[in-house]
Amino acid sequence: MRDGRLRTTSLRLRTVVAILVLLAVLLTALVVAVEAVLGARLTAQVEDRLRDRASAAAALVGVLDASDLADRLSAQGLSVRIVEPDGAAVEAGPSPEQLRKGPADPTGLPGPAARSSAAPSTTGTSDSAGDTITSSSVHEDDGVLTLRSDLEDGTRITLTAGTRDVQETLTQLGWVMGGASAAFLGVAVVGVVLVVRRSLRPLDEMTAAARSITAGDRGRRLRPSRTDTEIGRVALALDEMLDAVEGAEAQAVAAEERVRAFLSDAAHELRTPIAGVRAAADTLVRNGPDDPETNELLAVHVVRQADRAARLVDDMLTMARLDRGIALDRHRTDLVDWLDTEAERLRIRLPGVELHVEVPEHPVDADVDPDRLAQVLGNLVDNAARATGGTGTVWLRLSVGPEGARLRVEDDGPGIPAADRERVFDRLVRLEDARDTRSGGAGLGLPIARGIAVAHGGSLAHGGDGELGGAVFDVRLPASATVPAGARPRAGVLLA
Structure with missing residues (x-):
């Protein structure tokens, strides 16, 4: 071919x-x-x-x-x-x-x-x-x-x-055997045609099944009785292909539905800050420059709404990069030092949150992008801060197991119902208690955090019921944690 x-x-x-x-x-x-x-x-x-x-x-x-x-x-x-x-x-x-x-x-x-x-001639007999x-x-x-x-x-x-x-x-033997061979071939033609037709009947059944599936019977399958024969292997391969095609079709339809819902939700989320900016601009136009206090308040409102819209656009661009395959700047990083540094930054940015850090007594090396991993941690802590009203308690626990490193983020907020613990990772999904626009969340923080964790080869999931009674999120990284020889012991727990 x-x-x-x-x-x-x-x-x-x-x-x-x-x-x-x-x-x-x-x-x-x-x-x-x-x-x-x-x-x-x-x-x-x-x-x-x-x-x-x-x-x-x-x-x-x-x-x-x-x-x-x-x-x-x-x-x-x-x-x-x-x-x-x-x-x-x-x-x-x-x-x-x-x-x-x-x-x-x-x-x-x-x-x-x-x-x-x-x-x-000599006649007679001889003596011999x-x-x-x-x-x-x-x-x-x-x-x-x-x-x-x-x-x-x-x-x-x-x-x-x-x-x-x-x-x-x-x-004569050649003519007899030639005639017999010709007669035998004539009988063989009829017999072979019948046998081949019967033997290839499964192919006709496969053709009929394929046409039926094409006509709309998507659930029809061949289901061969034996899979160790040529026809059985072909039928099994066709069934597996149809299952994959049907699954891909379902995934494509679901993805299209998610894209439509995402666009609708994104448009809805962007409509609010744009409407606020437009209302403030109209008020400024109507009142003019005669009311400095009102103008200052409106300007602050415009800045806040514009900042909210900018954050939403940035988050949407980050999700698009994750879908395409985000590029990571990986290098060997000690997760213990990294977590200490990021915790200090979070304490400065969220002064009302009581932030605790618990780390192992030895360095934990991993091949990660520290900046993107810091984005994951920041999103999780921001989510905890919004859940606790900005004044709660958040624990950051780093541990090492056979499968790699685990970073757990736990708060003492109201927690997440069991039915919604997976749904919160969908795009633009916010629970009813988080619908207040003043919280600043648009429902993209957790999906972005999960996408970055997956890009590292790890995962992000809800960790179940925690000790504080609030939400628990586990970030797992498939890193080979190492303890260098002669490493100095570290404090097991660092408090804010």
């Missing part, structure tokens, strides 16, 4: 053709193998026959006259040539050319023996009764098989037999 396209040739056709081609190749190889083995076997039988006749003739040399011996051998359908030690030659039976073409008469018997006139074969050779040539045997007394016997019957037998 170099062009990136999926080949869509009929799977049934490809499977049927592949199987039939394989069967045809196998049947052809079978026919060739059978003919080769049978041909070799029949030729070997002819050769064994010639050797038996040559052995029998060798035993009769010296017992029978050469002409009589040739007649007896040729009577068995062989071409015979006997050359005696004195050079006299006797030939009997059909010639090799006749053996190639087959017998000349219907009986297939050879003609009378012909005696060569090259030398006189038979002889032995010293050497022999076999030669096959275009339908005839020739065996040449040399005897001890110098006699040479040449026997030739035709192999035309062998060729005809192999030809």
